[in-house]
Amino acid sequence: MPASPRTARAINDRLALQLLQDEGPLTAGRLKELTGLSRPTVADLVERLTAAGLIEVAGEAGEQRRGPNAKLYGLVADRAQLAALDVRTEGVAVRVSDLVGRVLAEASAPIAGDIGTGPAVEQAVTLVERTVKEAGADRLHTVGIGAPGLIDPAGGELRNSIGLPEWHRRLVAALQERFPHARVSVENETNLAALAEQREGAARDRDTFVLLWLGHGTGAAVVLDRTLRRGASGGTGEIGFLPVPGTGGLPSAADCEGGFHSLAGSAAITALAARHGLTARAEGEEPSGAAVVREALAKGAPEGSPPFLFLDALADRIAIGVASVVAVLDPGCVVLAGEIGQAGGPELAGRVAERLRRMTPLPTEVRPSLLGGTAVLRGALLTARESAQGELFGTP
Incomplete structure (x- = not known):
């Protein structure tokens, strides 16, 4: 059954808006080429979307030709303002777009763990308010939050997690109260990092991959057929609890010590570096493990040297976790992300890949992150944009 004229117009409008989101400002002629629609149909939708305040003239095409240059149409950028938060155990970062x-x-601030839940929440909310004011955003439309811990797949709420500060859970409600007209949503930080690497980073050409987060702690995100998988309880990727050899113990339901976290978390990496005579001072709030990896690479790593042996030992540890994931999921690609994954770069990824080839028959690329510690903020902003655009533009 053919679509009604009204339905056809809505489909064409959504297609044009999606193209303008993905490609940036386009001429009517270029929209015609990309959509395959007729010139009159494109002219109608441009007029309709302009009248609705969804698109506007953003400039002129630079083509040299007789007569006036073609107008470039783009999304109305100030139709809504968005905020993204990267909430960590030790602080929070905010970006408004x-x-x-x-x-x-954008701004960031440390939050001391001993100041209490109420003051910590107020400090974080005040940082958001100050950043929003600096951006000149009079009314936030959507707030996307990335935080450690499990997200309830049914209600989308941050679940109470042992070892994480209580102010994380209180922050979502506090932001909703302070910005009552905004849509506030929360997602696991590693999942957001994977979405960012898929759209803007190392996994842009992959439909299926696993992102391994190496920062203060460890985590993983699973993307299968371009879809983020969260699991029955929201716990897909809690690789810190993975039992592994070499830790001298086993993790428990309340503590990931003894699991993969004890091999590849920042504190474990720093201790490993110290045993090889390597130390480094972390910059700002970055994990100390990232600093020692960067220092080892800066020193150079001739075979048999302390930096060489440290990087080898670190690759051995990371490969244990990666091989376990590969054996279960066969993703074909693993991205080493987080501050430590970014600090290790192609050198560390190559060492892990070499070990992986000896540990599994399943061909797997190991790639370094292109976004590093900014991936969570980028992912939170991407999800906020998609949510806002879906509501304002009627896109699915």
Whole structure:
């Protein structure tokens, strides 16, 4: 049954808006080429979307030709403002953008673990308010939050997690109260990092991959057939609890010590480096493990040297976790992400890949992150943009 004229117009509008989101400003002629629609149909939808305040003239095409240059049409960027938060155990980072993702303001601040839940929440909310004011955003449309811990797949709420501060869970409700007109949502930080690497980073050409987060702690995110998989309880990728040899114990339901976290978390990597005579000072709030990896690579790693032996030992540890994931999921690609994955770069990824080839018959690429510690903020902003655009533009 053919679509009604109204349904056809809605489908064409969504297609044009999606193209403008993905490609940036386009001429009517280029929209015609990309959509396959007729010139009159494109002219109608441009007029309709302009009248609705969804698109506007963003400039002119630079083509040299007789007569006036063609107009470029783009999304109305100031139709809504968005905020993204990267919530860590030790602090929070905020980024505010317009509807097309242009960053208007950003800030970060440490939050001491001993100040209490109420003061910690107030400090985080005040940082968001100050950043929003600096951005000139009069009314936030959507707030996307990335946080450690499990997200309830049914209600989308951050579940109470042992070892994580209580202010994380209180922050979502506090932001909703302070910004009552905004949509506030929370997602696991590693999942957001995977979405960012899929859209803007190392996994842009992969439909299926696993992201291994190496930062203060460890985590993983699983993307299968371009879909993020969360699991029955929201716990897919809690690789810190993976029992592995070499830790001298086993993890428990309340503590991941003895699991993969004890091999590849920042504190474990720093201790491993110290045993090889390597130390380094971390910059700002970065994990100390990232600093020692970067220092080892800066020193150079001739065979048999302490940096060489340290990087070899670290690759051995990481490969244990990667091989376990590969044996179960066969993703074909693993991205080493987080501050430590980014610090190790192609050198560390290559060492892990070499070990993986000896440990599994399943061919698997190991790639370094291209986004590093910024991936969570980028992922939170991407999800906020998609949510806002879906509501404002009627896109699925």
